[in-house]
Amino acid sequence: MIKRGLLSAAALVLAVSPLTTFADTGSKLLATGGASTIEGAGGGGIVPWATLSSYADTGEWGATVNISEVAVDDFRLSVQGASLSWNNRVELSYAQQTFDLSTIGGELEQKVVGAKVRLFGNLVYGDWPQLSVGAQYKKNQKFSLPSAVGALDDSDTDWYVSAAKAWLDGPFHRTWVANLTARRTRANQIGLLGFGGDNEQNAKWVAEASVAAFLNRYWAVGVEFREKPDNLSFAKEDAWKDVFVAYFPSKTVSVVGAYTDLGSIAGLDDQSGWYLSLQAAF
Amino acid sequence: MRVLSIVFLLLLSPVVVGQSLYQQLGEKEGISSIVEEMLYRVGGDERIVHHYDGVDIVRVHKLITEQVCDVVGGPCDYSGDTMKVSHEGMGVTHADFNALVEHLIIAMEKHNIPVSAQNQLLAKLAPMYGDIAEK
Numbered sequence A: 001m002i003k004r005g006l007l008s009a010a011a012l013v014l015a016v017s018p019l020t021t022f023a024d025t026g027s028k029l030l031a032t033g034g035a036s037t038i039e040g041a042g043g044g045g046i047v048p049w050a051t052l053s054s055y056a057d058t059g060e061w062g063a064t065v066n067i068s069e070v071a072v073d074d075f076r077l078s079v080q081g082a083s084l085s086w087n088n089r090v091e092l093s094y095a096q097q098t099f100d101l102s103t104i105g106g107e108l109e110q111k112v113v114g115a116k117v118r119l120f121g122n123l124v125y126g127d128w129p130q131l132s133v134g135a136q137y138k139k140n141q142k143f144s145l146p147s148a149v150g151a152l153d154d155s156d157t158d159w160y161v162s163a164a165k166a167w168l169d170g171p172f173h174r175t176w177v178a179n180l181t182a183r184r185t186r187a188n189q190i191g192l193l194g195f196g197g198d199n200e201q202n203a204k205w206v207a208e209a210s211v212a213a214f215l216n217r218y219w220a221v222g223v224e225f226r227e228k229p230d231n232l233s234f235a236k237e238d239a240w241k242d243v244f245v246a247y248f249p250s251k252t253v254s255v256v257g258a259y260t261d262l263g264s265i266a267g268l269d270d271q272s273g274w275y276l277s278l279q280a281a282f
Numbered sequence B: 001m002r003v004l005s006i007v008f009l010l011l012l013s014p015v016v017v018g019q020s021l022y023q024q025l026g027e028k029e030g031i032s033s034i035v036e037e038m039l040y041r042v043g044g045d046e047r048i049v050h051h052y053d054g055v056d057i058v059r060v061h062k063l064i065t066e067q068v069c070d071v072v073g074g075p076c077d078y079s080g081d082t083m084k085v086s087h088e089g090m091g092v093t094h095a096d097f098n099a100l101v102e103h104l105i106i107a108m109e110k111h112n113i114p115v116s117a118q119n120q121l122l123a124k125l126a127p128m129y130g131d132i133a134e135k
């Protein structure tokens, strides 16, 4: 599954890259488009950032397509996503998630439609961080299992505020980027297990954070953390964490690999494993 | 975990010890050829070259070289106008500014300037954004 997905994305990237010239890709600096999250929005792997996906700067349009695979002990998540952004101001995104319950059997599905707007500030220049707000409308498409374990709704909207800042000459004379996101959500396991539950019906604020260091302008390493609600009594839900390496060989392609710890999912503890994501930007 | 320790070594190792930033940039001669390479690339960039219509590029080359040499602690005294005055009314956008910075980074890469020195210079120039780019 990973292999087929990645190969077809690689073929797509190769097919389109000769058509795009360097200026066409957009004027934002390399890597400032970030990677693609599993929910489609631009960001790290699991945390949406205040940065907008693609390299579209003042007056420019940009788009990305991406695929991601997360393989932990008893589950596997496959994501296909795309985004469109304009003027380093607005980002629209879409993601289709398939969650394979390898051990339990069966699969869950969800689609996520997102929008993000940069309110003010700038990742690289000036004293203020870049501040964005976003929304993610999520629709669970395989609701019978989530409903059976106590989830209340098959769709809902997450709201978030993100602040991101880069330090060009940070510790070790490396460029560092930090992002903080506050999200209001009632999603169970990001929505794959529906929304709200018998423990807690209402949305709450959760904290998400990422820190990355650029070894040079092509390679970055970092960590991410994502707090989650715990709405269902049938199984506890943990925060998600990962340690990642990102590679930006050009403005058209980026690859992120991570070691990820998703804690307990649906009663199965210590779910850890690998995350791999490939993005093409235009 | 092995990947992580390699990455950590990479993070630490390229910090060049004992040389000043001015020296790492190749002193006046090195800075002059980096700025030349940058302006040469600007000349081929349709996004921003229009800003330079009718500009005395030899003079701009001399002044930017002088300014870079000055801000990195070299033995130069910048003799041009302030960034605010010299870019007034030009309508430099965020995209334009990034385009020039990108050419500077590539010019430094071509001159094998260590990443740590590149970052130090960029951090000294980035605060000029507010005076150069339009709001």
Ligand code: HEM
Pocket (backbone or CB within 6 Å): B048, B051, B052, B055, B056, B060, B063, B064, B067, B079, B080, B081, B082, B086, B087, B092, B096, B097, B098, B100, B125, B126, B128, B132
């Ligand atoms: C960190 C970024 C920049 C630095 C350090 C810088 C530095 C300078 C310096 C020292 C001068 C000469 C000042 C004088 O005439 O006394 C100058 C002039 C000029 N700069 Fe910049 N500049 C930067 C960004 C830009 C950008 C982004 C553009 C447009 C794309 C630009 C376009 C020009 C032009 C057209 C002139 C010539 C003005 C004239 O002679 O009439 N500069 N710059």
